[in-house]
Amino acid sequence: MGRPPCCDKSNVKRGLWTPEEDAKILAYVSNHGTGNWTLVPKKAGLNRCGKSCRLRWTNYLRPDLKHDSFTPQEEELIINLHGAIGSRWSLIAKRLPGRTDNDVKNYWNTKLRKKLMKMGIDPVTHKPVSQVLSDLGSISGLPNTSNQMTFVNKDLMSNMLPTKTEPSGSNKAMMEHTQEDQVPSWGEHQIPYQVINSENVLSEVASSTSSSSSSNLPHLGSPKSYSCQTPLAHVAPPNGSSFDWSEFLQSDSFVWSLNPSGITLQSEAEQLSNNSKSNGHDKQSEGSGVVACGTSMLYQVNKQCEGHSFVDGILDRDSEIRAAFPELLDASFDY
DNA sequence: AATATCCGCAACCGCTCCGAC
DNA sequence: CGTCGGAGCGGTTGCGGATAT
Numbered sequence: 301m302g303r304p305p306c307c308d309k310s311n312v313k314r315g316l317w318t319p320e321e322d323a324k325i326l327a328y329v330s331n332h333g334t335g336n337w338t339l340v341p342k343k344a345g346l347n348r349c350g351k352s353c354r355l356r357w358t359n360y361l362r363p364d365l366k367h368d369s370f371t372p373q374e375e376e377l378i379i380n381l382h383g384a385i386g387s388r389w390s391l392i393a394k395r396l397p398g399r400t401d402n403d404v405k406n407y408w409n410t411k412l413r414k415k416l417m418k419m420g421i422d423p424v425t426h427k428p429v430s431q432v433l434s435d436l437g438s439i440s441g442l443p444n445t446s447n448q449m450t451f452v453n454k455d456l457m458s459n460m461l462p463t464k465t466e467p468s469g470s471n472k473a474m475m476e477h478t479q480e481d482q483v484p485s486w487g488e489h490q491i492p493y494q495v496i497n498s499e500n501v502l503s504e505v506a507s508s509t510s511s512s513s514s515s516n517l518p519h520l521g522s523p524k525s526y527s528c529q530t531p532l533a534h535v536a537p538p539n540g541s542s543f544d545w546s547e548f549l550q551s552d553s554f555v556w557s558l559n560p561s562g563i564t565l566q567s568e569a570e571q572l573s574n575n576s577k578s579n580g581h582d583k584q585s586e587g588s589g590v591v592a593c594g595t596s597m598l599y600q601v602n603k604q605c606e607g608h609s610f611v612d613g614i615l616d617r618d619s620e621i622r623a624a625f626p627e628l629l630d631a632s633f634d635y
Numbered sequence: 636a637a638t639a640t641c642c643g644c645a646a647c648c649g650c651t652c653c654g655a656c
Numbered sequence: 657c658g659t660c661g662g663a664g665c666g667g668t669t670g671c672g673g674a675t676a677t
Contacts, residue, residue, distance in 0.1 A: 316645070355646070390665060401665070410643050
């Protein structure tokens, strides 16, 4: 049989930690280190679950943690990483010394997500809202139209819906646009985006990663996932078959690209290769793990490039889409 | 001044993976 | 082989302070 329960959950204290409890944890860890957390409450004289002690230590008491506000550099890095790998907060936090996954997650949910939405960028896909809407329209031929609603994430939907504080006419129009019987047809102006099967791309990443577990992959089958176009980036393994997310993210060897299918990570070698052959032709999928791009316009947004941030790249692209298809993407979205 | 609402953050919940039993 | 705990993770909740009405 298995082990006995670690604690009696009905008899342990829950809720906010007191300074006295914090002091006991700190004293215990300084003397014994972080070993078996189930023993910590008993040895430290705390009426808490070991798991709760571990969380308190890792998220708050660890001496290497920063408790000041996020810097603009950290903010940009979070946005970039979230665009590439989604809500893998622990991986993102590893790129931010002194920050925990909980810190990053809270900062994203309370600040960055809203900031992106105000800028007209869908915080899940990291695409301009206008492009997400065009994607929504371009799949209007799907048999089950009710499924189309799953393509619009809840943030975007809530942003579209008229609210008490933002009863704008455009919001109302956008909401009407999402009604299933009003999904527009783009006709001859179908934006030439090539839909990439995210499951295939990410499966390639997974299959090339011997150490990765399934928990490191996006939950594509979950209700909040997108069933066709990926909410995540289309990721190309930088160096062939051997690839590890953690090592990759902790290196500075990747370059961000924004293309009309989303955000792409490319190795510098691939970027150079693509630049050498970028003569206005589409980039189709070239071998395993290489990301397809269905247009001649490829935006290379180097994260170290001065004066042209990741967000600027998205906004530039949005402006071009609006300029190219004014009748489709004007402010009213009136079909 | 009182109440309602918003917001940020700490903590909890529930899940998965892995290894111990 | 099945059950369970430890550890880690992402999602969600609830509290308390700030702000608006």
